Amino acid sequence: MKKPADFMKKAIDLSHEHMTAGHGGPFGAVIVKDGKIISEGWNQVLSTNDPTAHAEVQAIRKASQNLGCFDLSGAEIYTSCEPCPMCLAAIYWARLDKIYYANTRKDAADIDFDDDFIYQEVPKPIEQRKITMTQISHDEALKVFKAWTAKGDRTLY
C-alpha cells in the first residue's frame, strides 16, 4: 500500500525531471484515486507556450480525460508546491477531495514566481486590483443567464 509520501515523491520527481528538460518551472503533481495514480502533470508553460499549463491544471485535465468526467470527487491531488489561486480554484471546480502539498507560496515567491502576489490580488475589491476591470453591457449578458435558467436540459456543475 503506497503512502502519501510515495505519491508526493512522484510529484517532486516530475517537477525535477521536467524542469531539467526545460518544459517549465519546477512544479509537478499527481492525482490519486483508490490508491492509484490516475494522472501526472508538470509545468509546461515554456514547452507549450500556454500560461495556464501549470502542473495541477495539467494533471486535472488528464485525469478528467482518463475518467471521461469533469467531476473528480473521490480523488486527491499531490502537488510539489502549494497551488496558485488558478490551480486552487481549478481543484475546487474539479471537486477533488484533498490536497497534499510540499513547497509553499512563500517558497515560490523566493524563486520569483507570482503566486503570492496573485493571492493578494484575488480577494481585493475590483477597483483596487492592479489590473483594470470595467463592467459594460450588463443587460445584454444577463439575458443569456436568464435563458440558461429557462433551459430545460441544463447540466449543473
Add this chain to the structure above:
Amino acid sequence: MKKPADFMKKAIDLSHEHMTAGHGGPFGAVIVKDGKIISEGWNQVLSTNDPTAHAEVQAIRKASQNLGCFDLSGAEIYTSCEPCPMCLAAIYWARLDKIYYANTRKDAADIDFDDDFIYQEVPKPIEQRKITMTQISHDEALKVFKAWTAKGDRTLY
C-alpha cells in the same frame, strides 16, 4: 474602429450560441490586441469533460497558441461574466492588460455557479478552507526549488 461594446457583443453571442449547443455554461470571451480579436473562447466543461475549460482559459490558451507566446501583454479580454478566481489568476499569469466584463459573480451565483463560493475560499488561511490541505515532504521539494535557482538557463515567467 470597433468599440468595447462591439467586442463584448461577440463574447455574449458566443456564450449564448455554445450554451444553446450544450457545450457548457453560458459564458463567452474574446481576446483583443491592436483592435482585432485574436482568439475566442466559450465554456466547454460539458463538451470536453474538462473542469478547467472555462471561456477565459480557453481564449487565453488559443491566443497564446496563435501568438506563439505565453505572455499576452498588450492584449485585453472581454468576458461575458466576471472571471472566477481560476480565470482571474490565469489572466494575471497571461499578463493581459485589461478586463472588460458584463455579468457579475453574484449573477453567476444566482444561476447556481460556484464562483462566489470559490472567491470566499481562496483568501482563507489553509486550515480554514473547506478542502483539506496537508503539507508533507517539504525538505525534498525545496531541494528542487534550489536546483531551479542554480539553473543557468531558466526563463522567468
